Amino acid sequence: MAVEASPDMADAVGSFDPLRPLLTRVAYRMLGSVADAEDVVQDAFIRWLGADRASVREPAAFLRRTVTRLCLDQMKSARSQRETYVGPWLPDPLVEEEPVDDVTLPLMLALERLSPLERAAFLLHDVFGVGFDEVAATIGRDAAAARQLATRARTHVREARPRYKLDRERGLEIAEAFFAASRGGDMDALGAMLAADVSMWSDGGGKRPAAVVPVLGFGTVVRLHRSLAVHFARHGSTFLHAAMINGLPGFVTREADGEFQTTALEIEDGRIAAIYVMRNPDKLRHMH
Template structure:
């Protein structure tokens, strides 16, 4: 097998590692490309291409994350990971860990960890790498990596909900949610929302921003049902879609361009959080991006005409 063939076979794994460390599709793709360049230029063929390439993409991602942390401190408004529609890597033996680690909620928890803790947690808890491989990847002793893994696990477990809905329950509730949403059914929506539900958007200052967000079932249900009917009247489309392995949707304008993505956190039979990503810099990989400001102006006009 040639180096190119080896690399392409492992590309899905490398991207999945990088994305979970970085929370960014574009940065993960760049990290994978940098990994290929280093592999192509290496003088010798490693005994294990998987171990070598995983170590390289981890080191590259950690370096990128350290500089990205500085930029995120200056980010305008809430910061969410870039939405991922499909994880290219599959491993039936670890499907639960892969799915759990992909959700917006899990990725935001990972943001609380140091770059090394995050890398060790991802390699160990998500991809089940052994500590010898992890130690080689992050340049620390096995003992230090075990400590990093234990510390990261404690942080992650402390932030996770105690009871999680299974996939079928999440999908059924999400279907009811979007049905009520499309119908403008305020009461139907309110029944599906947790009392302390939050609706928060990541615009990065480059798209319309919903103040600091909306909180509570009454406020969230009102803003949702006020927003959708005029959006639909101007040709907007709500396309239910799995986003980061969770129920969600892609909002498109009349030309099919992406306005934003939504993800739903569902727990105990209720929607606990709605996270939207409208920063155009984070949507290019989903498809051509709409002018969200123009869509908002047209939506508001359609709403005022209906009143």
Template sequence: MEKVEEFQELRPLLFSIAYRILGSVSEAEDAVQETWLRYDASATEPVSAKAYLSAVVTRISVDVLRSARVRREEYVGPWFPEPLLADPYEDPARAVELADSVSMAALLLLERLSPLERAVFVLREVFGFGFDEVAAAAGRSEAACRQLLVRARRHMEEGRPRFEADRREREELASRFFEALRDGDVAGLQELLAADVTMVGDGGGKAPQLARAIVGPRNVARLLASLFPLLAGLDVTTEPHEINGLPGAIVRDRDGRVVHTLALDVLDGRIQAIRIVLNPDKLAHLGPVADAWELSREVKQARRGGGSPEADADA
């Protein structure tokens, strides 16, 4: 098999490794492209293209993550991963683990790990690589990688997310949620939210966002019920879509441009968390991005004109 064919066959796996290490679609794509350039320039033929390319993309991703950590420390407001619509790597035997590992909650837990711990955890726990392959990718001994994995597991177990196992039940709950959202049904929304539900937005200082996390079913339901009917009146559409392996939506303006994404964590028949990504830098891979500031001004005008209750957030 020629190099280009071999690489294209493994590309979904390489992207999935890089995305879980980096939490960024754009940075993962760049890491995969750099991996190809190095592979294409290499004069030697690896015994295993999968092991070789996985090691290269892991090292590149770890280096990128180290510099990204500095930028994230200066990030304005809460930081969320870039929303992923579909994981290109499919393995029916590990479908549940793969879906859980790409969720917003899991990726935020991975942020607790050092870059090397994160790489070792992703390769071993998510993709099932042998310790010899993990060690080659991490540039550490197998014994050192086992220790890194022990520490990573400890951090992850402290807050490991659990999700509704039945996909159909999750989808049915999400369908009821978006129906109540469209109707501005406060009671209907409250019924679907967990007692400790939180709603948080990531605007990165580049888009209007929640002034603070909204906590509790009554507060979350009232905010959503006051806002989304106003958005619908401005021809903004809420398009249900799987986000990072779980129910969510893409919100688009009247011209079809992306305003934000919305991801739901579901457990025990209730929505536990709602995460909204508004930072335009994190939405560009989904298509043209809307001017959220302009839309926010339109929403405020609609509120004043329609006498809608002021919510404790921008659009």
């Protein structure tokens, strides 16, 4: 027999659910993990259930503050875990038809170098458009300090922000051409797409084979792909679809071990400046 929700529960759900996508975006941008973001948002919902909701004038501000504080608490332990992470750390891939903001994968990596409070101030104000009075109340500082944190963060991440908007269709065309050249072993075609200072970052998390340090420079990246092409010729790599991944053009594949893989390409002046490959199955679980 179905159990009807109480009026109080229905009221809490009704006011919370429209805000869930935004709250999840805030948590994901703070933590870089889809699963952790979902856990934080669910924890915020439990707190919302127990709150005196009648006294909350702005539920969105209250919940955004709750989520941000939960993320700040979680980031303390996350930082120590990153220190023992095997190989380069990349955020969980978000596969989107159209990016919902300008926080691309390179910017998320730059945010990792900020203090938790700098990251919170920058994201809340610069990305989500929150005023400094609310930012200050959220992070437990005064408005002047919150403004200074955001300014300092902005200076640190300036180089990681997109210099110009790449046409989405052109970006996906380059991604598909990169897949064809890298899997087919056409190193001339692949080389023509790469910038001279191209880099490649692979996150296997110690769970699947991946380079444990970034691969830097044109010659090194081409040599690695020449070796990978031999592997792909023997074992295959199935193209599933092109997509925007963390704001960058890329593609999703199923590899010979049956696992998903995402490849995101940072493109500058028509050439690939960086390649980001996610192989860690824990970070791809949400894609199933």
